[in-house]
Amino acid sequence: MAKRELRKLGTAKEVERIKAAGRHSDGGGLCLLIGAKGGRSWVFRYRRPGGGGNDLGLGSADKEGVSLADARERSEELRAQLRKGIDPTAERKAGAMVGTTFGEFADDFLESIKAGFKGRTSHADWKRDIEVRAANLRPKLLPDITANDVLGVLSPIWLTIPRTARETRSRIERVLSAAKAKGLRSGENPAMWRGNLKELLPKAKRSKRHHKAADYKDVPGIVQVLRTKHKAADTAVNLAAEFIILTAVRTGEARFMRKQEINFKERLWTIPAERMKTEDDAEGKEHEVPLCDRAIAILKAVMPKDLSLEAYVFAGQWSRDHSKPLGMNSVLHTLQKIYPDMTTHGCRSSFRDWCGDETQVAREVAEMALAHKVGDEVEQAYRRGTALKKRRELMEMWGRYVEGESKVVKLAAGG
Missing domain, CATH: 3.30.160.390 (Integrase, DNA-binding domain)
Incomplete structure (x- = not known):
């Protein structure tokens, strides 16, 4: 040649x-x-x-x-x-x-991944951790950071604010992993948990945060008040609150519901994976929600006939074209005016308590109705084919209970 x-x-x-x-x-x-x-x-x-x-x-x-x-x-x-x-x-x-500091790289890395965040505060939380919590790491060159440096960040907050400390550690680890992938570090990650920081930090007690919840026996009465308020004020927020109670979903999942997610023929609402509650860097999974008669009626009541597929079902107060969703705290404020010791997340607790006390439904079915992870991947795959039918029966039964029926048919135990 x-x-x-x-x-x-x-x-x-x-x-x-x-x-x-x-x-x-x-x-x-x-x-x-x-x-x-x-x-x-x-x-x-x-x-x-x-x-x-x-x-x-x-x-x-x-x-x-x-x-x-x-x-x-x-x-x-x-x-x-x-x-x-x-x-x-x-x-x-x-x-x-070469010569890049942790602070310089972390800032660029955050900018590169922020488009994938799902949480409303994810970017602010990341920024706080890499700028404030990890301030001592920022001037250090990436190859020079050791486990002792990471301990210097975590030790003062590990027992006092354990949840924040765990999130900070995870984010530092991810930044350093990205630096290694770009050839700016070598060797093991000093922020790694297993076989590293786990052996160096004291075991922190994990405290469960309990959301205020209404006694499930009070739920039918709460729903009746919501219906009365809706008739008087004709506001979508009261119907949204009732819909959240009936479906036992998280508020954000209902607020951002779009018309295209609803299959009226199948009486099914499919929540996209990206809107399911996950960690910043985790992959969500879509969740199917069976809709009872009253839930279907609510959807038809709040949606204009000419509503576009992309429009929000529960629109904000001044959004006549449904281009903006219901306000973040509107449902919470509505419920607390009726029942002060209640939160929107607490509605899920009321539903779960009712499942345990008033039905014989298998624990796994109740947990899957709440979109909680049940078992390993094999078990999840096995149950996926049969759980929807059982969950549909459960949600129909819950709907009848919320309507005020004193007697409901108990589901038989079994997966």
């Missing part, structure tokens, strides 16, 4: 005389690039190892910039890298990152 021609542009004086806009090849990937307004620069054009074409800027080609000789010398160095299978652009980026 013939060698590619080099030095096609001639001498430096000949290069100076080139005025036409466009790309002028010197051979071997080196090009003189002249813009429409006369700007001149050197560019190295090459094909990435195992990839497509790429341009790597070498600097200005003006009199005060990179000379022709220097540009040719640099392009020869780049061709040598390519012969070794090295991507010059990746090499340049890696070189630019």
Whole structure:
């Protein structure tokens, strides 16, 4: 194969005389690039190892910039890298990152992942942890961070605010894992839990946060008050509160419900995976919610006939076109006006207590109705095919109880 021609542009004086806009090849990937307004620069054009074409800027080609000789010398160095299978652009980026501190890298990393956050406060929580909680790590070079440095961040808060401390550790670990993936660190992650920090930190007691809940025996009365208020004020928020009670879902899952998620024929609401409650970096799973008669009636009552598929079902107070969802605390305030010792999350607790006290439904079915993880992946896969029918029976029974029926047919135990 013939060698590619080099030095096609001639001498430096000949290069100076080139005025036409466009790309002028010197051979071997080196090009003189002249813009429409006369700007001149050197560019190295090459094909990435195992990839497509790429341009790597070498600097200005003006009199005060990179000379022709220097540009040719640099392009020869780049061709040598390519012969070794090295991507010059990746090499340049890696070189630019040498000496990067934890703070610099963490800030860039947060910017790169924030689009994937699901939680409303996720970005603010991350920012707090990498800027405030991990302040002592920020000036340290990435390769120099040790387990003792991470302990310095965690030890003062490990027993006093354990949940925050656990989240901070997890985020530090993720930042350092990303740094290693970019070649900026090597060896084990100093923020790793198992076989590392687990052996160095005291065991913190995990305290369960209990949401205020109404006694399930009071739920039918609460729903009757909601219906009375709806007739008087004609507000969607009272119907939304009743719908949340009937379906035992989280408030956010109902607030952001869109028309396209509802299958009236199957009497089923499918909540997309991205809206299910998960950690920032976890993959959610879609959840199917069987709809009882009253739940169906509520949906038809709050949705105009010409509502678009993308529109929110429960619209905000001033959103006539349903382009904005119901306010975050509107349902909570409505419920607490009726029953002060009640929260929207507590509605789920009332439902679960009723399942345990008043039915013989299997624990797994009740937990799956709440979208709680049950068993390992094998067990989940096994139950997926049969649980929907049993959950539909359960939600119909709950709907009848909420309607005020004193006697309901108890589901038989069994998965």
